[in-house]
Amino acid sequence: MTTKIVRLASGEEIVCGCELKDGFYELKKPAILIPTGNQQLGLMPWLAYAKLQDDKIKIAEKFVVFVTEPQKDLMNEYNTAFGSGLFVPSGGGGGPVGQGANPNEKNPALKLTT
Numbered sequence: 462m463t464t465k466i467v468r469l470a471s472g473e474e475i476v477c478g479c480e481l482k483d484g485f486y487e488l489k490k491p492a493i494l495i496p497t498g499n500q501q502l503g504l505m506p507w508l509a510y511a512k513l514q515d516d517k518i519k520i521a522e523k524f525v526v527f528v529t530e531p532q533k534d535l536m537n538e539y540n541t542a543f544g545s546g547l548f549v550p551s552g553g554g555g556g557p558v559g560q561g562a563n564p565n566e567k568n569p570a571l572k573l574t575t
Contacts, residue, residue: 464536468526470506475507476531476539484517486528490543494535504542525540 462478467486469475478489491507508518531539 462487464531464539465528466494466531466535467520467528469520470524470526473507476504476535476543477507479528481522484522486522486525487517487519489515489520490493492539492543504539516518 462480465477465479467475467477467479467488472492473511475488475491477491480487492504493507495503495505497503511518533559
């Protein structure tokens with residue numbers, strides 16, 4: 462299962478492990494993207510009040526608008542808070558996994574808060 466951004470017909474954007482099976486998307490450890498102002502995004506558990514079996518929920522394919530890859534910064538933030546805890550290194554891949562993104566390399570258009 463790979464980490465994806467899933468846009469639902471309701472307009473919600475969910476970051477999660479995602480797999481399509483038999484007409485249903487299986488979302489694992491879903492977190493909702495929330496704009497917080499000043500070009501920042503927040504992540505919080507989606508359906509935090511629900512007891513999800515194995516941290517998964519199935520959504521019918523007809524309710525999914527699109528599925529896409531998250532940017533590295535977003536994937537790293539999600540993995541730290543909800544996933545494996547591993548970072549995808551930026552740049553030429555010179556550092557070991559888990560060390561984090563290059564602090565000198567910033568994307569001013571995207572800031573994440575959790």
